[in-house]
Amino acid sequence: MQYSTTEFETLYIQCFPPSMRLALSLLHDEDEARDVVHEVFLKLWESDGKVDNPSAYILRSVRNTSLSRIRKLDVREKVKLKLMLEPPPDDFDYEQRNEEVKKAIERLLTSREQQVVEKIYTEGMSYKDAADSLGVSVAAINKNIVGALKKLRTHFKTGKS
Secondary structure, three states, X not given: OOOOHHHHHHHHHHHHHHHXXXXXXXXXXXXXXXXXXXXXXXXXXXXXXXXXXXXHHHHHHHHHHHHHHHHHHHHHHHHHHHHOOOOOOXXXXXXXXXXXXXXXXXXXXXXXXXXXXXXXXXOOOOHHHHHHHHOOOHHHHHHHHHHHHHHHHHHHHHOOO
16 A cells, blocks of 8 residues: 555655755765655655655665765766866856756756746745645655656756757
């Protein structure tokens, strides 16, 4: 038996803050921490059954996923050092990059994902406020954000959609 939307929303509201604190304390990067927490909640939402102690399960999953990310980041840092990759130059055109991001959002994301990205990142709404505004569940907001960010990351890392 899966979680009902109401049960999952309650669980999300209850467990999101401590999960974010844990992920942030391990990763020291708010975006990475948010991605980890969203990933864990998405896996729980998509799972076929309920867990006995969902709060403990979520925190343990956030911890394990964060530690996995740290290991991957450590490998990335070693590769960067070997390749001597440098940060963007001082004359990097941030306006052009913003335009590229806007075009990618329009081209790659579904209309719902675009709405959710707009509410969360442009208007600065919380997930709950965005869910209320769009008439969907918090879990739906989470699922749309995870999907949208995954598409955008893939596009900008590989140059493909």
